[in-house]
Amino acid sequence: MATNAYLLIRASEACRNNGYLKALEDLWALPEVEYVEPVSGMYDCVARVEAPIRLVFLVHKIMAKSWIERVHVLSIDQPVQKALESEETRTARLMRQREIIKAYRAGLPRPPVPEPKLHAAPSGAEKGQTARLMRQREIIKAHYQKRRTSVKPAPGPFVGGEVGLSESAQR
Numbered sequence: 001m002a003t004n005a006y007l008l009i010r011a012s013e014a015c016r017n018n019g020y021l022k023a024l025e026d027l028w029a030l031p032e033v034e035y036v037e038p039v040s041g042m043y044d045c046v047a048r049v050e051a052p053i054r055l056v057f058l059v060h061k062i063m064a065k066s067w068i069e070r071v072h073v074l075s076i077d078q079p080v081q082k083a084l085e086s087e088e089t090r091t092a093r094l095m096r097q098r099e100i101i102k103a104y105r106a107g108l109p110r111p112p113v114p115e116p117k118l119h120a121a122p123s124g125a126e127k128g129q130t131a132r133l134m135r136q137r138e139i140i141k142a143h144y145q146k147r148r149t150s151v152k153p154a155p156g157p158f159v160g161g162e163v164g165l166s167e168s169a170q171r
């Protein structure tokens with residue numbers, strides 16, 4: 001599965017003054033680049049890319065171009081199937097919001113919320129993660145308790161209740 005990302009690209013000063021369009025065409029020629037748009041502001045263009053393996057390899061490939069001064073990864077898309085909710089879920093959420101608004105306008109109490117779905121029991125992965133976190137917590141707690149009990153107050157500048165003076169200072 002490919003990784004989609006938006007890259008903010010800053011061109012070098014020499015490229016901005018001469019040959020900017022040729023540089024954008026050079027970037028557009030890469031097979032991983034879906035589109036390139038020039039923008040104004042701190043960066044000179046925005047590119048949408050699709051990295052077949054790892055995004056970092058593609059970013060280094062783009063940064064190897066002589067005219068590129070800086071590349072900033074703006075965001076990485078999630079797969080569309082996970083990002084979009086189903087039509088039924090969206091319709092149910094909107095209907096619930098409409099019920100709440102109607103009840104609010106009529107001065108009625110809020111409609112009851114459907115009961116949440118509870119898990120029967122934690123999975124093996126959840127149990128393992130919980131156990132690991134509890135072990136870490138115990139280790140940290142023991143470390144700080146040991147540290148508290150082992151720290152003894154350092155002797156201060158006072159000797160016998162008075163400031164210790166050297167022999168030459170006492171005379």
